[in-house]
Amino acid sequence: MFGWEFPPYQAGGLATATLGLVKGLLQTGLQVTLVVPFPIDGRVLPELRLVSTAGLRVALRRVRVPSPLTPYGGVGEYAAGRAAAARRIPGTRGTTPYGVDLFHEIERFSDVAAEIAETEPHDVIDCHDWITYPAAQRAHEVSGRPLVAHIHATERDRSGAGENAEIRRREREGLLAADHIICNSLRMRRQVVESYKVDPARIHVVPWGLDDPSAAPDVPEPQPFPDDEPVVLFVGRVTRQKGPEYFIEMARRVADVVPHVRFVVVGTGDLLPQIIDRTVELGLAERVHFTGGVSGPDVDRAFRMATVCVMPSVSEPFGLVALESLRNGTPVIVARNAGVAEVVRNALRADFWDIERMADQVAGIIRYHELHRELRAHGLEEVTHPRFGLAEPARRTVDIYQRALVGAVRSH
């Protein structure tokens, strides 16, 4: 399996989802060799204990390829990312030990992939999004094993109108080369069929699962704000894709009708300065709190201090944040077009641009305790159902691997 993000190098939900998938696959008894394109860093290991359960250590092999690839952001962000990656690695301060541009890095990754495909025993090749496709395609050419491609987000999801033609080309080639494609929502499936003319029979929808669906603790935690100050939460990268500007405009409307309300923005991204400026402009400087990037248990804690979480994503192939919110007992409002809106019933839905509607829903949840109670109880009940666990997506993924293997045998 060719991956990109993997804890702790993570900028979004994809690392969580990939980790969840790998864990689930290992639990089915499958052996997974994960090839990841990030530099080896000793400080990473203590945190990696999250994955390294006893059984996992035996079965999971991580092969690391030195590369500063980041899944989010395109070619433009690469230069900045490269310097940052270099700084993270001991002994590389101020130097750039890797190639000069993103596509060059992908080439390097692919070369290594070819080597790995020759030396590592495997039956099926899996990969995640465009950045790993060339590597997986090379491996496929070398070993002839069936190729399964996950697609979590398309270039259009990430960049909107400013799509990169080269990335689109690679996305397309990878998807057309794959024997089977796995995506996380019906909406994504439609998009892949429409954008890349892929045969829909080869595309399978497997919604993401949650590693630990029951995270909400019984013991009340100390809260940062007084009890009578409701908290409205945003969790995600502060980028165009996640719609933070709609969150801030909505915050203004909510503050108009709900006294003492607070807003917390968890995450960072290129829109952050702009969002902070707008917050000040709207007179919300004292009401909106920015936490920057937060990871692991602190994210769960953020959910638990919130009265309601809002996910106004412009584009959201899945939206794991919604499930994470629910499992912490926090009602959530999701963008109507998010993949997660297809699978979760006990969430409110709104169009990402419909600020009035989101504000009305937020105000309703804050004002009417019965509503909060019902959403919380039904949401928890729903998200702790096995269909949102890791076993179900893993089982369905293994089914698809098996189909790929049968297809490969037939074609020989």
Add this chain to the structure above:
Amino acid sequence: MPDVSIYCQVHQPYRLRRFRVFDVGRGHDYFDDAANRSIVQRVAAKCYVPSSRLLADLIRRSDGGFRIALSLSGVLVEQLAAYAPEALDAFRELVATGGVELLGETYYHSLSALIDPEEFRAQVQLHARILEHEFGVRPQVFRNTELIYGNAVAPIIAAMGFRGVLVEGADRVLQWRSPNYVYASVTAPGLRLLPRNYRLSDDIAFRFAERSWREWPLTVDKYADWVAASDGDSVHLFIDYETLGEHQWEETGIFDFVRLLPEAFARRGIQTVHPSTLASRTPVGGLSYPTPTSWADLERDVSAWLGNGLQESAHRRLYRLAPAVRACRDTGLLEQWRRLTTSDHLYYMATKWAADGDVHTYFSPYDTPYDAFIAFMNVMQDLEQRVSAEVAEATEAGLDTEAELIGASTR
């Protein structure tokens, strides 16, 4: 050979528009006129007009041998008059055949029977008045909202002069008994109870077009044989009128089924009779309904409307305002409040997600039950403020003070 009594409920609520918290204290039009118009017109075209014409035709051709009963809610009649007058005419013509008995109910299709006897009586009287005005008839048999009935409400219904009530043939009430008889109320012995045969009713209402059902396709002869083979004195088939052409589309063959039904019954010697005819018969015994039953969902209780915290709190808030709103001199406020008593508003808030949840979703104009709750509570907020202002004004003017009522109702 049992007789058959066929009854259909005809109702459309005034759906709320998406009333946001920002609208509170600003605009007072709570109802989505455009949506209500288009829904009523659509259902009129698919169901009310063709069904009423078909049934009128069948009654005329049977020389009065084919009989049915209908109940039209007051809010439906109003909306037909406003949005689909040709459908109201079709109902008038149907009633004019003499083969149709109209039943009494609450004008607003409300749950008032469960919580507010005064309001219940007022709404039943309003309904009787509109039947008199539009159709020139006085109902003798009662059918409460969605067949909701319990021991407690029977004396109130009897005291208003009704001789019989349509009730759900719920297993937990009937136990070993058959629904195919006329029973008496245990709390109002003069009142006859006609329990619905839910199996035979739902064969048409829900299963008719269900291809996975092993009896599909349901032919008229097969169905008439089932009825003929039933035990008891009279089979009570109660369904939504909208089943004909709206829930079950014309393409399913539902109209052809109805067209052939009178003759299929007649061939087997099955007579169709009106509920008031049955209400004159001697009951075989008493039936006790200690807790309210209805024809909704698998539970056949009132949990479709009052099954969760959202519904209960919305319902409580609504009726808490009743005394104050009735005391207001502004009849427009009372009218708007009464439209909110229509049970559908609570039905949309149901959070049952099993098989019945899909039925709720089918009828709901909202994305989720939570949105239904938010819109309703925002409207209640606005209405409460207006009622408070009205009372404050009246008090200042030195008129009869209702301040105490308001104090109790808008807290």
